[in-house]
Amino acid sequence: MSSKISTLMGWHHDKRVDDGIMRHPADSIAWKTFDELYQSFASEPRNVRLGLASDGFQPFGNSKTPCSIWLVVLIPYNLPPWLCMKKENFILSMIIPGPESPGDAIDVYLQPLIEELKELWESGVKTFDASTKQNFVLHASLLWTINDFPAYANLFGWSTKGKIACPCCNKETHSIRLQNCKKRCYMSHRRFLPLNHKWRNDKTSFDGTKEKRLPPKQLSGDDILDQVADLDGLQLTRDPKKKIKISHESRSDNWNEKSIFFDLPYWKTLLLRHNLDVMHIEKNICDNILGTILNIKEKTKDTINSRLDLQAMNIRKELHPIKIGDKYDLPTACYTLSPEEKHRFFSFLKNLKVPDGFSSNISQCVNLKDRKISGLKSHDCHVLLQHLLPLALRGMLCKSVCESLIELSLFFNVLGSKCLSVDELEQIDAQIPITECKLEKVFPPTFFDVMELANSFS
Structure with missing residues (x-):
């Protein structure tokens, strides 16, 4: 050395x-x-x-x-x-x-x-x-x-698909399979609110139920080892002839194997074993937001099937589709931009000037004539989500939508800072369940993929 x-x-x-x-x-x-x-x-x-x-x-x-x-x-x-x-x-x-x-x-x-x-x-x-x-x-x-x-x-060895896809929430993951969209959504963000929070009893604004459950217990290394004790020594392979089928339904969990990292003597004692890359999460969330508010075909979460799911769940009656003959008419949602607002949004991005090195030239991704945006890279989504969306959307969407999106932007802005205080992290960790609940009150269930806590991001 x-x-x-x-x-x-x-x-x-x-x-x-x-x-x-x-x-x-x-x-x-x-x-x-x-x-x-x-x-x-x-x-x-x-x-x-x-x-x-x-x-x-x-x-x-x-x-x-x-x-x-x-x-x-x-x-x-x-x-x-x-x-x-x-x-x-x-x-x-x-x-x-x-x-x-x-x-x-x-x-x-x-x-x-x-x-x-x-x-x-x-x-x-x-x-x-x-x-x-x-x-x-x-x-x-x-x-x-x-x-x-x-x-x-x-x-980690835990399948991130299906009804209990979240490795942190483990067996206490709650999800709903949507009848018409044929996919699972992960909501129930009210579980993370304080027990005396008024939204826990608000059936109308959420999924039609009261929320009495506590947040899922965070498992220790010993808890995980107890769950995978019967999988010790099991080695998975890509060879179809030697492939081992594990029934998650019969096990009542999503374990595929005991992670090889537990062979390290100290691994079970670590406070944080796995971090999620924020870059991928920011891009997925940014794509969901842009696709929905701009009503981009094949990217929006607001479809006829998602509206039919709202009808099946008997929530948000103002968004239920109206059947006219053999077709459905979809009422305008508060989170969708009008043609004039789309033009203002794209004009903002098209005429945007930023300092050198701040981001790539996002204006090149904007087609003002066709009102389309394409070719966004991960860093472009990072800049949009943390800095530009709150500015671009001001004065367009209603207060409830703008407020929730701005709070989400601030969450990632703080999380991505070069200097962080523990107090700030504790504040955003306490605030993000409230922000998620605000989003849940506005956006359709299909909008919500598996969400993680702030201390799992890297």
Whole structure:
């Protein structure tokens, strides 16, 4: 280990300012809890703290040849924030070849990495520090993974599909299968409100029921191990001849396997084992909002089937479709822009001027003549959701719609800040259930996919 790297690896311990503001993973509660549990590991600042990110990509661009190659990347968090996220400091631990994604069988490919991580935790490796001219035993630990929601299922072992798709809510996930849209929606956000909140008794504005349930219990590592005890040793494979069928219905849960990460001695004690990538979540939410308020064909959540589902649930009678002969007429919803408002919205984006480096040229994605927007990248959706939508929609939609969308924008704005205070995180974590309830009062049930708490985002 060079003298320069040795100094940088101890930055989180020697030079980090601990003023209650979160600028680095070392400022997080998860990191500090780990230090309290494993004080011998924490006593050596040069011991490596790692994060693991994994996702697939199409190597041939937009080629019609289907192929998915997965990367497994390790991020050393000892380095200061201006270095730890530089690509030259990432460790490409493995490449999982295609043409198919590994899916639930990813644990097979991760076995060598897990064995090395166990060795680095238990035995360590003898290392020479050029700054002190001495040898020391270097250990390493994996603090968490970072992934999108589908990869979450592969790495955690819990299927993110079906009626109990949320890994955090586990068996207490509540969902409704919509008769006409033929899909599941995940609402019941009132469960996360205080017990004395007036909306818990409001049947008319929500799904026609009163909400008396408590929020789902957050499971510990031991709780999870108890649930997957009968799956210990089960190894999933992509080979159809050796594929093992697991009945989620008979098990009354969504477990596919016991995650290989539990082979790490410390994994069950971690406060936060899996993080969700905000980039993917922001794009999905932004697409849902734009598709619905602009009534974009095949992207809007406000369809004839969603209106028929409202009718079947006997809620929001003002939006029920009106049958005229063999066709249905859909009453105008408060969350849909009129043609004139669409023109104002697209004109705002078309004429938008931003500082260099703030975003890509979003105006190129706007077709003012046809009133269409296309080709938005993930970062474009990030900028739209956090900064531009509240400005573009002001004075157009009614107060209830604007208020909920602005609060959602502020939530992601705070969450994506470079500097965070624990107080701010606690505030948005308490506020987001209220915001979700406001959205639930306005948008159709099809709008709601699985939602996560603020402390699951990375």
